[in-house]
Amino acid sequence: MVSQRHKELFRDDIRSRGTRLSAADREKILSPYLPDPADLPRRAPQRRRKVSRKTPIRSFLKLQLNLLTYAFIHILFGIVTRVFQSYHAVVDRIFAIIYYHHRTPELIRKDVKSLKRLPEHLSVILSLRKEDDALAILMDEVAELAAWTVSSGIPVLSVYEKTGVLKSCIPILHQIIRSKLSSYYGTLAQQPTLQLFAPHHPIYNQQQSRAPSNRQNAATLTVLLLSATDGRETFVDLTKTLAEMSQSGKLLPEDITLELVDAEISEITTQPTTTMSAEGATRGSNQMISTVKPEPDLLLIFGPFLKLDGYPPWHIRLTEMFCTGGRSSRIASSDEAVEYHGFLRGLWHYAGAQMRFGR
Template sequence: MVEKPKSHSRLGVRKFLRNQLHILLYAIVHTIFSVYIRLRQAYHAVKDQILAILYYHHRTPELIQKDVKGLSRLPKHLSVILKLEDGGRGGAGLEALVDEVAEISAWCACVGIPMLSVYEQTGILKGYIPATHRAMSRKLSSYFGPQHHGISLRSPHMPSVESPATTPTSETHPAGARNLSVLLLSAEDGRDSLVDLTKTLAEMSQRSKLSSKDISLDLVDAEISESVVGEPDLLIGLKVEQVRNETPVASFDAMSLFRPPLVRSASATLNRALFSKTIPVAAARIQSVKNISKFRAQLQKTKELLILERLLIVRPDPDPTLAAKGGKCLLLKPHVKPTDPTTWSTELQESVKEEELQIVPYDLTLNYDYWTYHDVVTSLLPEDALGEVPVGFAIVGHIAHLNLKDEYLPYKNVIAQVLMDKNPNILTVINKTDDVGTLSEFRTFAYEVLAGVNKMKVEVSEADCTFRFDYSQVYWNTRLQTEHKRLVDSFNPGEVVCDVMAGVGPFAVPAGKKGVFVWANDLNPASYASMKDAIARNKVEHFVRPFCEDGHTFIHHAADDLLSLTAEGQNTVTIPSKQKHSRKGPPIPPPPKIITVPQTINHFVMNLPANAIDFLGSFNGLYHGHEALFVPNTEIKLPMIHVHCFSTKSDDNVKESVEICERITEKLGYEVKVGDKDLTIHELSERGNNNYG
């Protein structure tokens, strides 16, 4: 018998070994890749943690709690002293102050401090208690998420604003620390309490329930502390020099001298003479006017110089004879007494001893012209009307446009008069009496003239362009200036923009100056007339073409118009060049500049927030039959549509975006979702309703 070869057996062993080798190699590669992934994840985790500590530690409650863990005792009542940076005129300083209160409140909530009192001299925050409460809620949400502490915001003799806690009780947030109470204080606080306490003590004394011998400083102090606010465990806000030179209470009382007098009355009339106030202070008489700068710097360093907003520190000498000879003096703080050298700093005593200075009494008179609008209005209005003092208003040319709430209507005329007094450029103050668009379809509104002349024709400058229009017949929103610039900046010279609701041209005219071709339309004949004037006035006739027709039809009209111009060979614009003058001979006219107008539109703008989304259906089939003009056949993209809309007020931007997409989907007829590459939602402002673009 012949033995069969064993080649099959050997091949089976090789195949087995090869498979095992493959498995081993796969295992090694998989292990290396897994280790790499793990190391990469660990690297990013450590990196994110480091970046969080470096950049976002202030919004990480756990890290903030670690910061205070080593303290032997945590204050139960924290008091801070803040300052309004812009002298009581509101604006950016007020916004920064509100944000600072919200930030400190969130920090207190993180570490478990249940009571916070905020002292701000002017008391401007008391006019914005609801707005401050909203800012605090948003700040807590950014720290803790949707579930956070309860907030109680109040001020003496004013109703509080409260919101319940949404944080579940846990070791991190025990039940006792789930609520944060914030008290707003100012230089005026304590006056009403002193009056009430005086009446109470007098009644108790008359009824023989209290002896006059029992009335002491300790009793008054205890009663005031109980009715206003107890002593804080920790006070933050005074520098070392302030603590050394003057106690907080003395500082508060002294500075309250420079608050405007209270002239509240039921008639709500303006008597400017009642705002004159004379304050006895001290002044440093300078023997030689050459030393004014020297002693001004010295007294400022020793914290004795009286520095107030809008107040001249260098004054004529109180002695008329010396003043006539050019004598000058420097105003000093109230704690410096002319007859008490112990209230003078060592440097001041030395200067007096060397007869370079002399401390004399000075009667400082502050009249109506000194006080700000906020000072006067808060002094005039009754306490129950100080919830949100009206300080915000729009200025359109010489017109101030108010939108007063019902509770301020009884005081509308006095508010308007003060507003005019404090803003010399304002000649007319009006108040809106109905919503925009109620009077007509052209977004105009009903109004009443509260002060000044009934002159509604204005001139406005924006983006280096001049506009003239009748404010009672057209729509103009000064708060949209940033949005106008944002969109115009996104347009490139040589592109075509179709402004469907152009108004008087705040988008169209600046874009035309930039070399952008604009087909600008508005249904309002008054807006159309003013837009034509702005086009001529700003010399953009070669780039901006005005129209007055319905927006739905204009969308197709503009697109068809461009296509027709190209087809007919009329899609060029000739811009004459400026003449060059020469001394050697007659000026040689340079050749004109010829620019070709594209045949398709790059941008559509629909700035009609109330119903601009309703116009989206008009874009369906806009370039039907001309698909070859766009990608992928060419490099030209379909037009970008900038549509503005209102959305209900909410802290949930994701929810708002989803609702906006649903409205767009309904009008376009196909689904648009948040996150689509061709969709961008930009939040413009937060003024009652949210405005999106």
């Protein structure tokens, strides 16, 4: 025990910040309480507390057991996944063989005849592949979709491609679609009327010299080309225009409503008013056509997963969406091919969907 006197000396020294006691005085006070160095070898060394350690063999076995369990679960899950993917791939191939159009509109109409409803406006999302002839493949896919659409009795087809490369080759695309329709319908008199346009572009309708009375097919197909510029940029341009009109006094701020914005966007993107033909371009003649339904009833995504990729959002508020890529798509390439059975499965899905409209 430390004596009370020594305690007071130390406390006074601490209060004075070590100025009262010298180093020798502090050693003199502490020396009675320190052990004698001559007695240290005689004392028995203190036993250290043993720390429990796991044996290396037990830790190694537990680690190997965990790795083995993980590998077993991983292999089992991989086998089950591959079995399901292979099963759906085989089923898809069987459907592709059974339900094939053979470039015959009658067979396509027969495939969709039993459906209780068909979309009035069909929209698809396509992507430009990273290949040398990617543009040619893309235009051929659009032509095939156009032939399937008009053969099914759907009057409007909108094609969304993010880059907008299709808008720069509308005359060539019109010719390719017309050539594809000739392989389905035969002569020009039997082919449906084709109208091709894009937002901010006139409708391209290459008129041919044929008598209207000799037409055997009165069907009309309108193909609308969309891109990423028809989404955010269109909305920004419309906002600037409305703001400038409001500042100049041409439009009151209270007149800018959701109905007005919706009507303006629909008019810009889906309601063309003029049509330009190859002959009409030289003659300077424009013709009026009917408006296009703004919102598609069905949106098909030809890909392994559901990805809108910048699709204009105001077009798909009440749209039913269907992704043609399924459980078997990961066996194939990442780019889903545009095939007829995928198109047909999309129509089946739309016919069986429940339209609740938020209820």
